[in-house]
Amino acid sequence: MNILTNIAPVKIMLATLAAGIVLLPAMAGAQVLVPSGSFHSVMPEVKGEPVKVDSFYLDTTAVTNKKYNEFLQDHEDWQPQNIPSIFAHKGYLKSWKNANSDDIVNPDHPVTNVSWYAANTYCQSIGGRLPTLNEWEYSAQLMDFDSPSDAQEFASRLMSWYSTVDNENIGAVGSSGIENSHGIKDQFGLIMEWVEDFKPVIANDLSLDCGTVGRMQQLGNAYSYAASIRYITRMSFTPKSTNSTVGFRCAYDVEKITEKEASL
Amino acid sequence: MKKIFLIALFSLAATSLLAQHNHSSDSALSTTEINSEHSLYHLNAEWTDHRGETLSLTDFRGAPVIVVMFYGNCTDVCPILIQDAWRLYSSLEKSVQKDVNVLAVSFDTENDTPKVLQEYAEYEQLDIPGWHFMTADNANVRTLAMMLGVQYSKKSDGHFAHSNLITVLDEEGRIAQRIEGLNQPMDKATKMIESIISNKDKR
Numbered sequence: 001m002n003i004l005t006n007i008a009p010v011k012i013m014l015a016t017l018a019a020g021i022v023l024l025p026a027m028a029g030a031q032v033l034v035p036s037g038s039f040h041s042v043m044p045e046v047k048g049e050p051v052k053v054d055s056f057y058l059d060t061t062a063v064t065n066k067k068y069n070e071f072l073q074d075h076e077d078w079q080p081q082n083i084p085s086i087f088a089h090k091g092y093l094k095s096w097k098n099a100n101s102d103d104i105v106n107p108d109h110p111v112t113n114v115s116w117y118a119a120n121t122y123c124q125s126i127g128g129r130l131p132t133l134n135e136w137e138y139s140a141q142l143m144d145f146d147s148p149s150d151a152q153e154f155a156s157r158l159m160s161w162y163s164t165v166d167n168e169n170i171g172a173v174g175s176s177g178i179e180n181s182h183g184i185k186d187q188f189g190l191i192m193e194w195v196e197d198f199k200p201v202i203a204n205d206l207s208l209d210c211g212t213v214g215r216m217q218q219l220g221n222a223y224s225y226a227a228s229i230r231y232i233t234r235m236s237f238t239p240k241s242t243n244s245t246v247g248f249r250c251a252y253d254v255e256k257i258t259e260k261e262a263s264l
Numbered sequence: 265m266k267k268i269f270l271i272a273l274f275s276l277a278a279t280s281l282l283a284q285h286n287h288s289s290d291s292a293l294s295t296t297e298i299n300s301e302h303s304l305y306h307l308n309a310e311w312t313d314h315r316g317e318t319l320s321l322t323d324f325r326g327a328p329v330i331v332v333m334f335y336g337n338c339t340d341v342c343p344i345l346i347q348d349a350w351r352l353y354s355s356l357e358k359s360v361q362k363d364v365n366v367l368a369v370s371f372d373t374e375n376d377t378p379k380v381l382q383e384y385a386e387y388e389q390l391d392i393p394g395w396h397f398m399t400a401d402n403a404n405v406r407t408l409a410m411m412l413g414v415q416y417s418k419k420s421d422g423h424f425a426h427s428n429l430i431t432v433l434d435e436e437g438r439i440a441q442r443i444e445g446l447n448q449p450m451d452k453a454t455k456m457i458e459s460i461i462s463n464k465d466k467r
Binding site: 049051052077084085086087116117120121123124129130196197199200239 | 302303304306308401402403404406407410411415416417420425
């Protein structure tokens with residue numbers, strides 16, 4: 001029962017999660033400060049040494065179809081009919097086909113079928129950037145559990161979710177009922193998300209063998225299984241990949257947000 | 265027993281996710297994957313070189329370009345990588361050289377300011393016409409790396425793990441040749457650059 005060993009403070013609303021899909025209003029555009037700290041990565045970087053992460057701002061939810069559509073209105077180069085093939089595979093925004101700009105299907109759902117290039121450009125266009133892999137993983141682990149059994153239950157829910165992601169039934173942003181202690185929602189339970197450095201150099205050494213799984217398992221906390229699945233899945237992505245279960249959210253440098261607030 | 269079960273579950277989970285994008289898992293940029301759509305000049309970003317000049321990649325359209333990604337604090341591998349780029353450049357006929365640009369792009373966006381890059385260029389005795397030690401904001405540097413297929417990641421000691429790659433772009437910014445690894449033979453790349461120039465002259 002050492003499952004809580006590596007867990008940082010926060011709260012998980014297991015009750016909400018258990019209640020199933022609860023449609024919450026989309027908090028599009030909202031971002032919160034994630035304070036600096038450190039976490040234990042499943043990556044075999046320096047054995048046992050926590051990864052330090054500086055403060056940053058992160059969107060509370062993934063970018064929605066509605067928001068992405070607004071971006072396309074100002075950035076025609078990124079519309080499906082115009083995007084250069086160096087920036088995306090053919091599946092780019094394929095779920096949007098037959099939808100015109102005034103009639104976005106599922107406006108409050110996370111945009112998916114977007115390549116890394118598209119996600120990166122979107123975040124740049126609003127003065128942000130994609131979160132780094134370490135920032136994303138750090139934020140995802142900022143959850144607190146009331147008891148070891150809650151943590152265990154969460155871990156098994158995660159495993160079950162990662163093994164059966166249903167791309168036909170992705171809910172609205174905020175609907176997973178999962179959030180970290182700072183109000184960052186849906187890092188689990190909705191979609192996979194792009195990060196800036198989704199394929200770290202060291203990932204070349206990792207493969208889907210028992211040794212890798214065993215090494216990642218040594219972390220032994222509620223997140224490690226899910227984290228190792230994410231790392232390994234990301235390795236198969238290319239920056240042009242357009243997957244129906246992959247979207248993104250943006251991060252912001254603390255200085256940029258401070259400047260913005262100062263200018264208001 | 266539990267472990268075996270978990271491994272089986274893990275494999276299942278990973279397989280189901282992987283299966284969804286197998287159709288699109290081709291490698292990002294191989295040299296065979298070339299058509300006009302695949303020009304790096306689609307990247308619309310602002311760069312600053314070690315002379316403090318603002319540049320766009322399309323400024324280099326019309327002639328071959330040698331691209332290398334490195335970082336200034338790299339004292340082990342990067343000097344070799346930069347020297348490799350020099351080896352390729354200096355293997356060209358003087359008449360060819362004058363049409364070729366070399367872009368040495370730093371992925372250490374925190375430390376490698378234009379001033380630091382100027383010092384680096386001088387130290388390497390490469391503050392010469394046609395050579396540009398460049399930087400941009402992090403998102404654009406990462407995008408260029410993705411387009412070239414260069415991987416890099418900052419380590420906790422401030423150094424970077426990174427791929428060693430020199431890329432030759434043709435006159436339209438398409439990848440014409442990739443030289444992977446250090447101290448590689450350059451003759452193929454030399455011939456490629458010369459053929460790009462001579463084909464261009466014929467037209």
